[in-house]
Amino acid sequence: MPACLSVCLSVCLSDLYFRFNDVAYRWIALDNWTYTTTFSASTELRYFQLVFEGVDTVASISLNGVVVGKTDNMFRRYVMKKVSLLSPVVYASERSRDHSSYRVPPDCPPPVQKGECHVNFIRKVSRFNSWELTSSFQLIVFIVLCVCVCVCSNQVKLWWPSGHGEQHSYHLSVRGTLLEGPLCINPKVYFRTVELVQEPIAGSPGLSFYFRVNKKPIFLKGSNWIPAHALQDLVSPSEGPVWNLLQSSVDANMNALRVWGGGVYEQDLFYSLCDEMGIMIWQDFMFACAMYPTDPDFIETVREEVGQQVRRLKSHPSVIVWSGNNENEAALATDWFGIPVAQQPRYHRDYVTLYVDNIRAVVQKEDGSRPFLVSSPTNGAESQQEGWVAHDPYDVHYGDTHYYSYSHACWDWTALPRTRFASEYGFQSWPSFSTLQKVSVSEDWSYGSNFSSHRQHHQTGNQQMLQQAGLHYRLPDSADPLKRYKDTLYITQVMQAQCVKVQTEFYRRSQSEVIEGKGHTMGALYWQLNDIWQGPSWSSIEFGGKWKMLHYFAKDFFSPVLPVGFEDQGSLVVYAVSDLSHDLHLRTWSSLDPVCTVASGLVLVEGGSAEVIHKQPITALLAGCGGGSCTRLTCLLTFHLEDVNSQQGPINHLFLGSPKNAQRMLRPNITAEVQQDETGRYTVALKSSAVAAFVWLDVGDVPGRFSTNGFLMTTRNRTVTFNPWGPTSTQQLTRALTVTSLRDVY
Ligand SMILES: *[C@@H]1O[C@H](CO)[C@@H](O)[C@H](O)[C@H]1NC(C)=O
Ligand SMILES: *[C@@H]1O[C@H](CO)[C@@H](O)[C@H](O)[C@H]1NC(C)=O
Ligand SMILES: *[C@@H]1O[C@H](CO)[C@@H](O)[C@H](O)[C@H]1NC(C)=O
Ligand SMILES: *[C@@H]1O[C@H](CO)[C@@H](O)[C@H](O)[C@H]1NC(C)=O
Numbered sequence: 001m002p003a004c005l006s007v008c009l010s011v012c013l014s015d016l017y018f019r020f021n022d023v024a025y026r027w028i029a030l031d032n033w034t035y036t037t038t039f040s041a042s043t044e045l046r047y048f049q050l051v052f053e054g055v056d057t058v059a060s061i062s063l064n065g066v067v068v069g070k071t072d073n074m075f076r077r078y079v080m081k082k083v084s085l086l087s088p089v090v091y092a093s094e095r096s097r098d099h100s101s102y103r104v105p106p107d108c109p110p111p112v113q114k115g116e117c118h119v120n121f122i123r124k125v126s127r128f129n130s131w132e133l134t135s136s137f138q139l140i141v142f143i144v145l146c147v148c149v150c151v152c153s154n155q156v157k158l159w160w161p162s163g164h165g166e167q168h169s170y171h172l173s174v175r176g177t178l179l180e181g182p183l184c185i186n187p188k189v190y191f192r193t194v195e196l197v198q199e200p201i202a203g204s205p206g207l208s209f210y211f212r213v214n215k216k217p218i219f220l221k222g223s224n225w226i227p228a229h230a231l232q233d234l235v236s237p238s239e240g241p242v243w244n245l246l247q248s249s250v251d252a253n254m255n256a257l258r259v260w261g262g263g264v265y266e267q268d269l270f271y272s273l274c275d276e277m278g279i280m281i282w283q284d285f286m287f288a289c290a291m292y293p294t295d296p297d298f299i300e301t302v303r304e305e306v307g308q309q310v311r312r313l314k315s316h317p318s319v320i321v322w323s324g325n326n327e328n329e330a331a332l333a334t335d336w337f338g339i340p341v342a343q344q345p346r347y348h349r350d351y352v353t354l355y356v357d358n359i360r361a362v363v364q365k366e367d368g369s370r371p372f373l374v375s376s377p378t379n380g381a382e383s384q385q386e387g388w389v390a391h392d393p394y395d396v397h398y399g400d401t402h403y404y405s406y407s408h409a410c411w412d413w414t415a416l417p418r419t420r421f422a423s424e425y426g427f428q429s430w431p432s433f434s435t436l437q438k439v440s441v442s443e444d445w446s447y448g449s450n451f452s453s454h455r456q457h458h459q460t461g462n463q464q465m466l467q468q469a470g471l472h473y474r475l476p477d478s479a480d481p482l483k484r485y486k487d488t489l490y491i492t493q494v495m496q497a498q499c500v501k502v503q504t505e506f507y508r509r510s511q512s513e514v515i516e517g518k519g520h521t522m523g524a525l526y527w528q529l530n531d532i533w534q535g536p537s538w539s540s541i542e543f544g545g546k547w548k549m550l551h552y553f554a555k556d557f558f559s560p561v562l563p564v565g566f567e568d569q570g571s572l573v574v575y576a577v578s579d580l581s582h583d584l585h586l587r588t589w590s591s592l593d594p595v596c597t598v599a600s601g602l603v604l605v606e607g608g609s610a611e612v613i614h615k616q617p618i619t620a621l622l623a624g625c626g627g628g629s630c631t632r633l634t635c636l637l638t639f640h641l642e643d644v645n646s647q648q649g650p651i652n653h654l655f656l657g658s659p660k661n662a663q664r665m666l667r668p669n670i671t672a673e674v675q676q677d678e679t680g681r682y683t684v685a686l687k688s689s690a691v692a693a694f695v696w697l698d699v700g701d702v703p704g705r706f707s708t709n710g711f712l713m714t715t716r717n718r719t720v721t722f723n724p725w726g727p728t729s730t731q732q733l734t735r736a737l738t739v740t741s742l743r744d745v746y
Contacts, residue, residue: 018440023114029088092121096117106289112457120287120291123286156191157191160214161218161278162254162277162278164581169276171187172189187315194211196371197209198381204518207380209380209421211280211523217608218280219522220256220421221255223258224260226262228245232264246279251555252554253558255279257281257529258424260284260528261325262286262288262326271318281316281320283313287354290328290331293350310366321370324359325375327376327377330375332344351389352388396418396518397518400419402425403416403422407467410502416506422525424527428536429550432493432548439534445485446485458536465536466491472659476491477746496550501553503526508524509577511608513610528540559649561577561579561648563588563649563652565652565654566654570617574614576611579608583607585604585644586605595626632657633656636655636656636693638712639652668690671687672686682730684719684722684737686717687717688716691713692741692743696709699737702728704725704726
C-alpha cells in the first residue's frame, strides 16, 4: 500500500486496530485504489529509474497518462506517475477461478482468523532494492574486494553472532565512473562463513542438524519474527519500533530470529540492524501453510521475486540460511487439506516444481554461500532422499521441528520432542491491560466479552490459556470484574512464561547428549517474538514494544551460562549449560527456601555444552533439610552456579509441586517505592513480608522496561531498575506502578 494511502487511512479513519475495525474496514481491500503524485525532474537528465518499494499489490503504473508497466518495473523518466491498484481480494479470487483445472487449497482460512480467501494466488509484492547494482558497478566492488581479501586475509576480523564475539565490519571505499556519472559509495563489508551440518551421529539413527559459523558450532537461541504492523510503511521509515524489537532480542540473550514465511521480506534496515547486533536470520521465502499454483505466470513472478530478494539480502552476514516455505512439506505429508490419494502426486509434483526446480535453483544460482532448506519443519537431507517430501517431516532424528501442545501439562518435559532443532513452539498469552486499553472501551474489559473473542484468532485459544493455567495456578476469582479481568491477563502471562521456560530449558540441556537416539539439540526458537496488533498471541513482546513476562524470562533462560533444574523419576537433576568459548569449573548451590542449602562438587563444563552437575532423590533432599520440615508443598527450590570465585548466570528455581496446591503461601504484602538516584536512574525498592512468586511490576503505558520482572522474591528487600524510553518522573512512575504476585489473584 502506498505510504500516502496508509497515512490517509490512519488520519481519515479511526485507528485500524480499534475494537472491531479490522472487520469494519474490510471494504478497503474490496475496492480499487488510485494513487497519484507530481514530481519534477531536470531536463538535463538523460536517464533515470523510478523505483517502487512494496506496492501492495496488483497495480498498473502510468506516467503522464501512458501506461508504462506493472508494479515490479523500473521506468524511464518523465514528470508524473499514477498507480492504479486493483482490489487484491477480488484479484486473488479471479485468479483462483481462472485456475479451474484443479483446486489449490486452502480456499479460505478458518473463520476464526477472519482472513481473506485464496491468498496463495497473489504475491503480495515484497520490497525492491533502491540500490540495484549495474554490472559494471558489481565488477568494481568485486575487484576491490578481491584486493582487500588478498592483502589481509590472514588477519581479517570476523563477524560473529551475538554472544560469540564482535560483529566486526570493514568500510569498503568505492570510487569510479559509470556511464551515468561519478560514483562514490562506502558500504560496510563483513566476513564470516556458515555451514549447516547434517552428518551421522554416533549412537543415533538420523543426522545432526546444526549451524557452524566461522567453523564454530553455535546453538541458536531466539524466536520467530512476524511483520511489526499490518501497514508496513507505518513502521518502515522510522528506526524506532524495529530497532526496539531487535535490541530487545539481543538484550534477552537471543542470537537468532526466523523471519517467518507467512509475513513479508523485511526492509533493508532490519537486516542492517541484525548485522550490527549479531542476530542470525533464518530467512523463509514468503510461502506458508498452503498449496500454491505452478502456472507459468506464477512461476515467472516467483523466480523474479526470489532473485531480487536474494540479490538484495545476500551481502548481509546476519542471513545464515534460506528456507523455501513454512510448513508446506508438513501440509503435504500429513494431508492438511484432505486431498484424495489419487490426486496427491500432482500436488507433490507442484511442490517440487515450485520450491526445488525453481526457488532452490534461483537461490543457488545467485548465492552459493549459504545453505538452502526447502521447508520448515523439514528432515533436510532426509527429505531430499525421500523425494523432497518426507513421510514424517516432524521426525526428531532429522532437521527441525515445530511442536505445539496446548492441553498437555506444559511442565511435563517428558512429553517434549527431543529434537535436533526446535524452530517453533509456544503458548499464547494476553497483552497487558494498558496495551488493550488503547483499542477498547470499558464494556470490552472481561474475558468473556465480544471483544475478547473477536481479538482471538486461534480456535478456542482463550479457553486453552485458562485450561493450561488452571493446571498449576488458582484462577482469578475477584468479585470486582475489572480486577478479575486484569488478574486473568496476568495469569495468562505467568502460564506462558513458565511453559516456554520449561520447554526452552529442555532444549538447551539436550544439546550435548543423545538419549535413545534422540537429542543433540542445537536450536530453540520459540514462537513468536513480536505482535502485529493488540490481541492475544504467542508473542513475548506486545504491540508497541512492552515486554511480556515471557520476554523477561527469556533473558534468563537464554543466559549464556544457565543452571537448569528438573525432576526425573523422583530425582532432582541440575544441569549447567554454557555457551561460552572457554571451560568452567562449576558447582551448584541449591536452596530449599528458606530452610537449607546444599552444594555440589565442582564439575568441568566445557564451552558450548550442557553437563549434569547434581543429581539427588527428592525424598532424600527433603529429609535432609531442616529436620524434614520441608515438603513439596511448603518449600520451593532455588539454585545457581558458582565457579571458584563467583556466581555464574542467573538464579533459577523449581517448583516441587503445583503452586495451586502450595501450603503456607502467604499474601506477601509487597510495598514499592520509586526513587531516582544521583545518576538519574529510576529504581523501585520492593519490600515483601513473605516469599512471593511471579512478582510483576507494571507502569501502564509509560514506555520502558525493568531490569527484571515476573521474578521469584525470596528476600525481604529487592531493588529493580526501570529504564524509560522517554522522559518520565518519579511522580508519574509512582502513580502508574502496580505490583502483582501470584497470591494476589485469588
Ligand atoms: C476494479 O477494477 C477492475 C478492473 O479494472 C474492474 O473490473 C472492477 O469493476 C473494479 N472494481 C471496483 C469496485 O471498482
Ligand atoms: C456480542 O455480539 C453479538 C453478536 O454480534 C451481539 O448480538 C451481542 O449483542 C453482543 N454483546 C455485547 C455485550 O455487545
Ligand atoms: C503491609 O506492609 C506495610 C509496610 O510494611 C504495612 O504498613 C502494612 O500494615 C502492611 N499491610 C498488611 C495488610 O499487612
Ligand atoms: C530492607 O530495607 C530496609 C530499608 O529500606 C532496611 O531497614 C532493612 O534492614 C532491609 N532488610 C534487609 C533484610 O536487608
